[in-house]
Amino acid sequence: MPLLDVDHLTIDIPTEGGLLHAVNDVSFTLERGETLAIVGESGSGKSLTSLALMDLLPSKAIRRARSLRFDGIDLQAASERDKENLRGDRMAMIFQEPMTSLNPAYTIGDQLAEALRRHRKVDRKTARDRAVHLLERVGITAAASRLGQYPHQLSGGLRQRVMIAMGLMCEPDLIIADEPTTALDVTIQAQILKLLRDLQQEFGMALILVTHDLGVVARVATKVAVMYAGRLVETGPVEAVFGAPSHPYTRGLLRAIPVPGRTRPGEPLGTIPGQVPSLVGPLSGCSFRNRCDHAQDACASEIPDRTVTPGHRMACILDPVQTWAEAPALALDDRRPQ
């Protein structure tokens, strides 16, 4: 039984112009110890998908799924109280805005201890010790003295580390990190990613990493799910998807990465012309067809979900490729235990 089973997840948001189909029929599974990267542009529905797992969607969003199970627990049937008990304890989330995701009115120590004290009924001292331990673990020096500080006294990088420590307080089985490095500068990004990967291996957690950065995916993830306009267009093990990208959108994404040694300075990177279509109102066919070089009449009708190799699926009428000449030589092995 997989830790997480998402089957045909759909999220609709009512707007003044009509129903916005933000996420359509997204399915994936995740085992303990795996890292799934959900990749896509802004507005592709990747963040909403992760929020839907935590049941933290905006209140007007409508979530539906054939099945939504965490460790066998049916999340759709679970009571509000059951979900509260899961959140922060067995599944935790790290948000992308370290500047605004911490409450300005309370100290770091208070906010860190909260989750543990809520779920484990421990005393202040234990919660405090655990907070210090985790702050040290995420690489914060003088951890004990940070506990009395307020969020505004910390830099963005430190706050993001605090957020990660906060997510780890109860040693969750699943941790969802929504663009955990976007707000940070490049050197800190690398540190935080390494940290996440190390912690994930140390604690044996499942990790969902939501990102628009394929470089991050290559370095951290074992599985990848590519989302476009609310749909999952291609998913599978990172080696398979990056080695034989079968959906034209995935290929377009990969072309947009500069590859050391192959991309010459000043040479334009591949871009995908056109715009993401509006998701308001009834949708049909492939939503990428208005930007796709291979678009045909058949793209306007139902698109089959096809298997490329076992575990590697894609949604396109084109035949899957077995190898791809342009495949970027990404440092995939970086993510293996050293």
Place this chain on the structure above:
Amino acid sequence: MLMFLLRRLAVALSVVLTVSVIAFLLLHLSGDLALAIAGPEASPEQVAQVRAQFGLDRPMIVQYGAWLADAARFDFGRSFYFRDTVAALVVQRMPVTLTLGAISLGVALVIAIPLGVLAAVKRGSWIDRAALIFCALGQAIPTFWLGLSLIILFAVNLRWLPVSGSATWAHYVLPSVALGWYAVPAVMRLTRNGMLDVLASDYIRTARAKGLRWPQVLFKHALRNAVVPVVALAAVQFGFMLGGSIVVEAVFSMQGLGHLAWEAIARKDFPVVQAVVMLLATIYIGLTLLADLLNAWLDPRIRVA
């Protein structure tokens, strides 16, 4: 923080000074003071004597300086009408008004804050709509008419509470509701809008992601932040209430500062009016200063700079 404090203090003091000029001019624009003090039957010699005795023949600026020096020592001279010093009158009447203001503010906050929180949490529901209608109605009902209507209903028809006066706590119930009512819409709207903003913020999502129970999310994480601007508003509203108590005290015949001012105005007893204007303005300025400090203290971003 200290610089901020000193600057605010300097501005507050200069505003008080400007108000004192206005209050001083108020008295001296009211006509010939010597004539007013000496009384209508006084002979020209007597008037001249009074003029000399009270120093009213000196240049305006000198008179203002002397008056300000006295006022700073809480000496506002003698009342033209009441046989007493203005300071004694003010001290005697002050407690009623302060009590009334404090209870009214309490009534307003106790109604407005929970209502605002409820309206924000149940945004768009019938509770939210009812609260907004209640607000619109609150702003449209004149305080004095509300006071009279409360008297008719609760004092005359139901006989639950006394009609007028300020002898016991029961005497304060109706006036406090009438006076507090006016502050409810502003406080409620601010609480509601503050809560709506805070509830949509990222750190509330973080709190929920920790699995915290709804009451803890609502009261510890949301209300604590939403209430910060309400504190400042409450201080300002308290100032307005002291100013507005003149109407309520007139309706309920309460012997407070407002009633004193009303009587004094009707009798052109301007030293008293002057003193009450100065006092209320100074209290208001002090309250806004206090509100700024409270705000700074409540917000760690300012406090722990």
Place this chain on the structure above:
Amino acid sequence: MTSVSASGAAPLDDVPLRRSPLARMAKRALRHPGFMAGTVVLAVLLLCSLAAPLITAYDPYAQDISRRLLPPVWQAKGTWEHWLGTDKLGRDYFARLLYGGRISLLIGVATVLVSGTIGTALGVAAGFFGGRVDLVIGYIINVRLALPVVLVALAAAALVGSSLNTVIIVLGLLLWDRFAVVARSATQQIAGADFVAAARSIGCSTRLIVLSEVLPNILNPLIVIATLEMAHAILLEAALSFLGLGVQPPLPSWGLMIAEGKQFMFFSPWVITVPGVALVALVLAINLLGDGLRDVTAPENRS
């Protein structure tokens, strides 16, 4: 580190504009229940008080000592002859109510003309010139806010002698603060806009820029404040008249009617209920209209 160039995703709420701004504003107005209710009630009250002579044959000043304090028609001894009853001098209450509406509306409009002019001038100057001008005007606003309105208005009325004109002038001189605050912040936003810089660059005078570029662009929020302040002025006039230092008898001000009825309210509560309800209806209608206008003209600021 590499990243995908997310080529500008189309905004999801990008619904094509089908109608002119004015037509859309009208549509929003028609859908806004508060705005519509406020407009209708205000229109009815306005028409009734303007057309008072056509609606009632009674003279609001005509006394009839033999018919004092007649109750309204819904009470036991009420008659349709004086359907809202008569006051302590036997004057028809309905006629006084209709003519009293004129006074309230006049006070509201005239006060706002005075206070709006003062406040807008100060606010625009502060916002447009900034720097020292802004500091000084901010200081003046602070001084004004420190003055207790009712008390100062009463004292001023007592000084110069209370009358309808006094009330208008005194309230006009006191109620400009919100105009100033709103005009200031609105002007600050406009003063930095490109079209103001453009007007400057082609050599337009300050006066021309303020009159032709700034004022038209800050008009919407000012109109909203004007309606809300109108309601404020009407309430204050009623309070001043109630305290005996506002509009003087025999003018039929609603606040004065309540003051005159106060001594009879224990036995004939309707003498204060009738003008009170009229006052609440008028102020409520104006406030609903003002709040509605804010939502209709600036939907992005909806609370």
